[in-house]
Amino acid sequence: MATTMLERAEKKPAVPSPVPAWISLVRAGAVVMVVFAIALQSMARTIIPPVLVIGLVFLAATPFLKGERRGLGAGLAVFGAVAYLANLPIILDDLAHPESAPAFVLQLLSTVGVGLVVIGGVAAWLRRPTRLLQPLAIAAAGVFLVGTFASLGMAANTDSAAALPGDVQVTAEQLMWAPEDIAIDGASTGIWIDNKDGIRHTFTIPELGIDIEVPALKARRVDIAAAPGSYRIVCSVPGHEQMTGTLIVSS
Ligand SMILES: [Cu+2]
Structure with a gap:
C-alpha cells in the first residue's frame, strides 16, 4: 500500500516551484538596465562602449536567471554595483541637475535598475528572500515616476535665451x-x-x-x-x- 502511494507521488507531474522574490527583483533590475543602455545610446546618437557592454551583459544574463542560479544573480549585482560606482561622479552630477531632464531621468533609471539588482543579489547571497522585496520594487517604481515628473516640470520651467542681432x-x-x-x-x-x-x-x-x-x-x-x-x-x-x-x- 505504502509503495503504491510512493509510486503515485513520483508519477505526479512536478509542480513548478514559484519564482523566488529575489530573482524577480534581479530580473526587473536587469530589464531596467537594458532599457537604460538602449535609451542612453539612442539619446547620445552614438555607441558608448562601456554602456553597450553593461546592456549586453544584463541582456545575455537575464534569460538564465532562475531560482537555482543564485550565483548569477549575485554576480550581476556585483557587476552592476562596480559599473555604477565607476561612473559615480557623472551620475551624481546628472542627478544634481534635474532641470536637464533627459540625463536626469536616464540616471534615475540606472540608479533604480542597479538598486533592484543589488538588493535582489544580496537577498540571493543571503539565501533569505524577504517579504520586503515586493514593497521595495514598488517603492523603486514610485521614486522613478515622481522623479521623472518633477524633472520634466523643472525642464519645462527653465527658460531658453534668444539670440540677439550680431551674436x-x-x-x-x-x-x-x-x-x-x-x-x-x-x-x-x-x-x-x-x-x-x-x-x-x-x-x-x-x-x-x-x-x-x-x-x-x-x-x-x-x-x-x-x-x-x-x-x-x-x-x-x-x-x-x-x-x-x-x-x-x-x-
Ligand atoms: Cu559638456
Whole structure:
C-alpha cells in the first residue's frame, strides 16, 4: 500500500516551484538596465562602449536567471554595483541637475535598475528572500515616476535665451563645440550658446572668469569683454574633458 502511494507521488507531474522574490527583483533590475543602455545610446546618437557592454551583459544574463542560479544573480549585482560606482561622479552630477531632464531621468533609471539588482543579489547571497522585496520594487517604481515628473516640470520651467542681432553662435552637440574656434571682434561681442544635447554643458572660459550653465536642450547668451588674444573654452561637466575650443578676440 505504502509503495503504491510512493509510486503515485513520483508519477505526479512536478509542480513548478514559484519564482523566488529575489530573482524577480534581479530580473526587473536587469530589464531596467537594458532599457537604460538602449535609451542612453539612442539619446547620445552614438555607441558608448562601456554602456553597450553593461546592456549586453544584463541582456545575455537575464534569460538564465532562475531560482537555482543564485550565483548569477549575485554576480550581476556585483557587476552592476562596480559599473555604477565607476561612473559615480557623472551620475551624481546628472542627478544634481534635474532641470536637464533627459540625463536626469536616464540616471534615475540606472540608479533604480542597479538598486533592484543589488538588493535582489544580496537577498540571493543571503539565501533569505524577504517579504520586503515586493514593497521595495514598488517603492523603486514610485521614486522613478515622481522623479521623472518633477524633472520634466523643472525642464519645462527653465527658460531658453534668444539670440540677439550680431551674436556669434556656438552649438554644443554630441559633446563637442561647433565651431571649436570662435572669432569675435569689436563689432560682435555677444555669444549665443545653443545646447542640442540631452545633457547639461557649461560654457567656461577660465581666463575670463566666464562660467555659463547651459541646461539640456536650452540656449544661453553671454557678452564678452576681453583684450585681444585667444582664450581656451572648456566644459566643466565631469566626463566632458574633450569639449574644448578657442575664443579668438581681435581688436
Ligand atoms: Cu559638456
